[in-house]
Amino acid sequence: MHIDHIGIAVKNLEEAIQTYEKLLNTRCYKREAVEGEKVDTAFFKTGESKVELLGALSGDSVIQKYLDKRGEGIHHIAFEVDDIESEISRLTGEGFTVLNHKPKQGADNKLVTFLHPKDGHGVLIELCQSVG
DSSP states (O other), X not given: OEEEEEEEEOSOHXXXXXXXHHHHTSOOOEEEEETTTTEEXXXXXXXXXXXXXXXXXXXXXXXXXXXXXXXXXXXXXXXXXXXXXXXXXXXXXXXXOBSOSSOEEOSTTEEXXXXXXGGGTTXXXXXXXXXX
16 A cells, blocks of 8 residues: 545635645646535646645535535545455454445546544545556
8 A cells, every 4th residue: 555645625626726736846637526526626746646636516515514614624645555345344354434335436547435534543544446
């Protein structure tokens, strides 16, 4: 496993893209809407990892709910795995609370699942596996 990306929840995706383009001295290389979660994403490469900016597509988006409760900031840390289903089984056996036992399609051509933040000392953990 390695850190695939850090997800950052933002109120205004366009403004955040401009900020991170300046900060990282690179252009956003990919934009993608994840309709199932009502989330708009923007990606930046930084070394071997990425930064994913997360904006809400609607008022009932999971990201909008997060922003309403906590404000802007780090939303999750994603670790890439080779076999997401075996990691779900392993971590369930270790006592972690898996939020979705069946991986779902996420952004950037990944299957994803999340672990409850209480099990990550307050950090939402995403596991992701490349598809194809």
